[in-house]
Amino acid sequence: MTKGPTEEEIRKIIMPLMLSGAKMLDRHCPKCGSPLFEKDGKVFCPVCEHRKKQRQAELKGVEERLMEKLNELANSLPEDIEELEKHLRVMELIINLLERYKVLEGGE
Structure with a gap:
């Protein structure tokens, strides 16, 4: 409860x-x-209902910040292959987080 x-x-x-x-x-x-x-x-x-709307707004804020970071990373891909691999791993983690937030938003 x-x-x-x-x-x-x-x-x-x-x-x-x-x-x-x-x-x-x-x-x-x-x-x-x-x-x-x-x-x-x-x-x-x-x-x-109020608490649900608050949670949805919080999730939306996190999602927006993750999208900003993802765009920032996508626009600054390094030339060095090792750095690029690290960069892509971070991008993959962000995408996974975004997918989880979508599930949470839909499941509320």
């Missing part, structure tokens, strides 16, 4: 949601313990 909502999450997520007309239900999220809400016919956990 994930940790329940923090004070900041209550202040930034739950309170504005209540003010927006969403209905707080008398049921709680089995994952984090936050009250479930209903809005526009949809029942959801605002805390879990």
Whole structure:
């Protein structure tokens, strides 16, 4: 079970949601313990949704930095064969990491 909502999450997520007309239900999220809400016919956990969006943004930021590094490496290939091999190994590692991030993004 994930940790329940923090004070900041209550202040930034739950309170504005209540003010927006969403209905707080008398049921709680089995994952984090936050009250479930209903809005526009949809029942959801605002805390879990917020945390998921945060994780996706973090993954996107890492992915962007890895792509920048990969492009930097691709644009500066050394002439020396040993250095080139090291360079290509690092590029391969970055590509493997990017593939893992794609899997994580899709699996959320």
